[in-house]
Ligand SMILES: Nc1ncnc2c1ncn2[C@@H]1O[C@H](COP(=O)(O)OP(=O)(O)OP(=O)(O)O)[C@@H](O)[C@H]1O
């Protein structure tokens with residue numbers, strides 16, 4: 001089964017007859033199931049054809065010699081005890097001097113306060129005077145051991161002394177570091193080789209314990225929210241975002257408006273059109289684009305007409321069908337004036353043509369209307385003005401607010417007239433209010449943004 | 451063993467043929483580093499033949515001073531290890547535990563067990579380093595003893611004690627996580643940060659697989675069924691014992707014949723050990739964790755199911771299927787039951803209602819009164835007798851919790867179920883890591899395989915922690931879940947960068963055990 005058969009089965013129209021020769025590439029003759037599959041693609045040839053470059057599994061290379069693997073002892077220089085373990089090594093050469101994983105043995109470089117520096121730098125005017133030299137040294141040892149992972153240091157911190165919080169430990173560490181660094185800096189300054197980074201580092205070591213505690217409290221509160229609070233917050237965020245978007249949109253609109261009010265600045269160079277030659281050229285090019293557009297349209301219609309006979313005839317039918325109702329619509333228009341124009345011979349008409357007083361008219365319930373009426377009977381309620389649904393709901397809600405039913409109960413002529421006036425007024429007022437609101441927000445926005 | 455030394459591979463592995471041991475209170479796992487599952491999983495129990503011991507003229511097996519492991523060590527003749535020999539019925543043979551609460555209690559037997567494993571693994575132990583897992587609450591004495599045993603007695607070139615939760619974190623690929631290990635003796639919750647355990651925040655209870663065993667035993671006692679282990683049975687005919695018959699107080703007698711091959715004087719402990727295999731099967735196939743907590747009053751829809759005992763009795767289980775599994779989350783229900791019915795308490799049973807130090811009478815388990823406003827934070831404010839923070843003697847981190855405090859707290863303590871244990875752990879953590887840890891909850895241990903457990907856990911935790919994004923990671927692979935500690939150890943000890951951490955004999959002699967266990971085994 002070829003692609004044509006399938007396309008025929010699904011009744012898919014082909015825009016052009018398939019070209020048989022072109023599709024078959026001379027280079028690659030597909031065979032068996034591949035060819036069948038390829039044919040199923042039809043004309044949807046893949047945009048990119050990737051030739052598999054590697055076989056899924058490499059064939060075993062039996063000719064080359066197997067690599068030698070040896071179980072050899074090695075020494076890891078990260079250790080001080082010279083422990084020798086064994087591992088597998090490829091090749092027969094001597095084992096390398098350095099163990100390949102030694103390079104990952106990295107340690108942080110931390111200041112190391114000894115007794116002397118402690119006495120000299122930290123002991124006097126020590127704000128945290130409940131710390132001893134011993135404990136400070138212990139703290140630094142822990143920092144080194146656990147690579148400044150504070151939470152773990154706090155977990156393992158075990159010194160017979162006052163209880164310390166995580167923030168206590170941090171503060172102590174940073175303040176001692178700062179003191180040591182300031183001292184080092186002094187020496188460097190005297191020697192005349194001051195490092196910019198080091199001075200920056202000293203400032204960075206200012207640790208504010210109370211701020212940190214506050215931060216954690218806030219975070220704790222944030223995590224301790226109830227589901228209702230979370231939902232409320234989310235909805236607020238969404239609403240705020242909506243406001244922001246509306247404001248942005250309005251500002252953009254405003255900017256566009258202002259832009260329109262400005263004289264249009266031409267973007268291109270107009271000097272070439274300043275002489276008559278240039279103008280003629282411009283005229284020609286415009287003409288050309290115009291013509292080409294027209295031609296395109298013609299082509300489009302030509303294409304549709306050249307399509308098969310069946311569609312053409314269908315279209316024709318449709319056209320005729322469309323024309324018929326148009327005619328039937330036109331007919332009553334022609335007929336109705338004839339119907340409504342009173343016959344001069346009719347006595348009632350004669351009576352009517354006699355002028356009646358306003359009182360008499362009211363009593364008889366007679367009225368004259370300027371607009372042409374539809375033939376037949378209608379209810380007066382259908383004459384009540386109606387608006388777009390969006391406006392109508394607003395009008396209705398205003399009426400509700402005022403305590404007036406959406407439709408008058410007694411539909412007399414007068415009531416309907418008055419009702420129309422009322423709804424008209426309501427829509428006008430609503431529109432005005434909307435305008436004022438938008439102008440106000442605009443104003444606020446402009447003021448705020450200034 | 452395929453690491454090349456020329457080019458480091460992506461995972462940085464470099465195998466040195468390390469032996470990895472993971473000793474749990476139910477089973478001990480052993481194998482080679484770099485492999486994806488342990489080669490041997492044997493019970494952490496051993497058979498002890500009193501009769502044979504009595505007959506011995508001279509018993510020199512434990513005279514360590516005169517023994518070198520490689521040349522003249524021999525296991526005692528009256529002890530039995532490993533599945534193929536421990537399950538053989540022998541007269542006057544006790545089954546004794548080697549490990550309790552993941553801590554090795556019987557070192558003589560442990561050495562024999564390790565010898566058994568090394569022999570089976572064909573390990574040349576003087577050439578191959580040993581990696582062993584340890585619980586966070588491992589004691590200093592025990593750590594020193596393991597160093598001594600492995601470095602001085604077995605003479606391994608290197609030895610390392612890795613914290614079990616750290617290993618699990620490695621196996622799960624989550625260096626910052628909360629490891630929930632539901633094993634046999636212990637259920638523990640450990641926060642892990644950068645692969646290191648936070649010992650002050652670790653919590654544990656005893657409500658694990660063993661707790662379920664005790665309840666299963668109890669439900670047979672209630673039905674008046676005597677459990678007969680499989681080895682005693684020769685032939686049987688199937689008899690049904692439905693829930694209706696139970697309610698009608700109808701007695702159903704099983705139809706079976708006992709085997710004549712069984713020797714006399716089979717000990718109770720051996721029978722119980724064999725019965726444990728029945729419980730094990732029941733835990734695997736019968737019990738289910740219900741989706742929501744079960745309060746005593748509410749009835750819920752359940753499906754009953756039959757379970758066939760070795761003696762042919764087919765017993766129908768109804769709401770017990772759910773109640774028993776539910777007790778991992780709400781242990782109080784069963785503890786109250788046992789308090790009321792001490793006759794259902796097995797002699798060997800652990801006293802479940804107490805922690806290690808709580809007193810039964812003064813436990814105020816029934817006190818459910820919680821002020822309304824704080825109702826939601828119930829778990830946070832309550833104190834537990836079980837599930838107190840553990841502090842290992844080794845690192846000695848207990849300086850913040852005064853001992854006097856904890857005994858006072860245990861007086862009106864509350865027993866913690868799994869969810870509240872986790873909640874308590876999370877809320878005690880530093881706020882900065884709480885979110886991350888809650889997002890990486892790793893559930894492991896074989897008892898966590900009870901169906902519905904992780905779903906229930908997820909629901910409970912989500913309900914109580916609306917501000918946190920909870921995610922639970924539990925391996926879908928059964929053997930991975932069971933042996934995750936071992937797998938983590940296997941990964942860790944096959945990494946190239948790990949090899950600087952082994953404690954060698956020389957170091958042990960120079961630096962001393964005391965310092966090594968605090969600075970090396972972190
Ligand atoms: N598929 C299963 N479903 C439920 N429970 C199981 C399953 N397989 C084993 N168990 C139970 O899990 C417990 C053993 O768990 P595990 O192997 O994690 O314990 P362990 O590590 O030896 O003990 P611990 O961690 O307490 O020291 C036993 O009580 C056993 O009966």
Ligand SMILES: [Mg+2]
Nearest residue numbers: 474631633895
């Ligand atoms: Mg375990």
